[in-house]
Amino acid sequence: MAAGGNAPAGRSRQLFLWDDGRPMRFYVRPGLTKLRLAPLLLAGGGRLCRIQEPGAVLLAQPGEVVPGGAVSAEYVTECVERNQRLPLEPFRLPAAPPAPPAASPRGRLAFTEAEDAALLQAVRGRGGRRVGGRTLWKELEGAGLTRHTWQAMRDRYLRHLRPLHGEPQQAEEERVQGMGIFEAANREFESDESGSDTSDALEQLPTQVGGGKSPREMAAGLKTGMEDCAFPGTQLQREDRPRSACSSSSVVGEVVKTMRHFMERFNMDLFTVTQAFLKNTGEVETTSYFLQTGQRLDGYPVWSREDDLELQKDDEHVRSKLIAKFGAENVAKRVAFRKS
Template sequence: FARYMDGGVNSYTSPVLFLNTKGEPMRFYIRPGPTKIQLQPLITRSGGVLCRTQESSAILLADPGETSIAMERARQFYISTQYIHDCVVQNQQLDIENYRFSNLQPALTRATARKHRGQGRMCYSLEDDAAIINFIAKCRHEVKGNRVWQQMERQGITTHSWQSMKDRFLKHLQYKISDKSPVRKPKKIPIEESSSSEHNISQTSPEPHMLKKTPNKKDLVEVMKALLKASGDVSLALTYLLGGYDRNVHRPIWTRQDDEKLLSCDSSALPQLQEKYGAQGISKRQAFLKAM
């Protein structure tokens, strides 16, 4: 462990203090000067990296009393150097959001202001949550990346950093936006429409439509008798039900005795049956009796 001296207090800091959640060193950048020389050993001995040049992924550090007009015009977010000192003193990685300069003003950091005003860390308001949800709802497929969150930070969707907004959404808000999705809401079908649909189906169904035309509302027994006479021919059975059997018009009806002859496979009876019912009639009757 590295030893850190601050105000006469001896403490030991972890060599992995400035590692991110992936186990990679946190990268910092500060403009050359006395402060950089002072922070160099604190960062490197605690596992971090102090970049020689400004990198796009590096955390930008600035001394509260040394912010310049050029830094303000850069429209980039800077973290107070007090963050490094406090992390080392407390030997833990603190919330970097509390040390971000508001509008790049060389004022007290949030952490310092908290000590003076007795206020806690900057919390998310209902307006902040609503702003995040409304923005992400348009591009929710990008929530796992960083680009959309960095864009939100540039546009000032909230006063929090993009890392903080992303963490807030993934831990607390993503379920709310899912509940608001219209896909998850079941579609309510009015009862009247459902009844109408059933009515339409009943009218387009051929069997109920035919049965309504059947005189005297033939029961199931009569229907089965008609099918038996017609060897399973539905249209012919319907003719029997509606108009009755006409010996002069319709082909002969199979009798029980003829069915027994057909099932007996008696070759001597076959010519007689063919003469009475025809070869096609025998074929249909055999298929019908086999299916029963």
């Protein structure tokens, strides 16, 4: 206990001295806490360090991320209120939790073995659910299965776990029957932004092999089909639409190559690749980056159905808002994409 000497208010001037008379040294991170505690510490004979020195008492607020051995800032106020130096130990703060696993070389949080096992078990336990879509993965994200986003979990399963463990590919990922690929993609394109349950209908699409569209069939209608999907309720009747030059065999061949390349590179189904093209105005490089990262290459957001509907309005204020959101060049490209 520090001895004698009182301040005018009856507070000890030796409150923060060790038993041998040496002043206690404290370090407080710059901020409001330091401004509040500094006068109390100095008035009680303590010293403040400008940097965290060995032997100095590290003071912090409860809840702060601090190393082991830090002392609660309440220690100072308790000592002042009681006008006596109290033991430090009862005021020690718990050490910070262990640091998370190191990020992968690409800068993403690495998956642990436990998370990989949880992903495999979750997918196997939901047999028949569509693993190339997003509904299943959003459910797993909402359930807190791992620390990762639903996009990261889907990518981990499709590109690493399924090939490694020989997981069977579901027929529905290879064929879509009944509902056209563009109509199906648009259903989820709409529901992804609105938060409705209509995307669940995608899980119920017929999956018999042989009834769906091939990449070549899909590519032949890519340009017009994209517009149909992006703007439901406003599309022209198919028979009234002039046939686009995009249907030429050479262009179709290039589209087929591109889509097959994306399906193989990212281990994704035709439906998912088509939807990515819809959201990225049909731009190949931007779509590739989006499939890899879930973001656009230029940092702007992807187009939603609501944005497309806004784009149709003849309103300069609305157009200015879209330009602020997507950039003038992207808005011009989207307008051209709709008219093509």
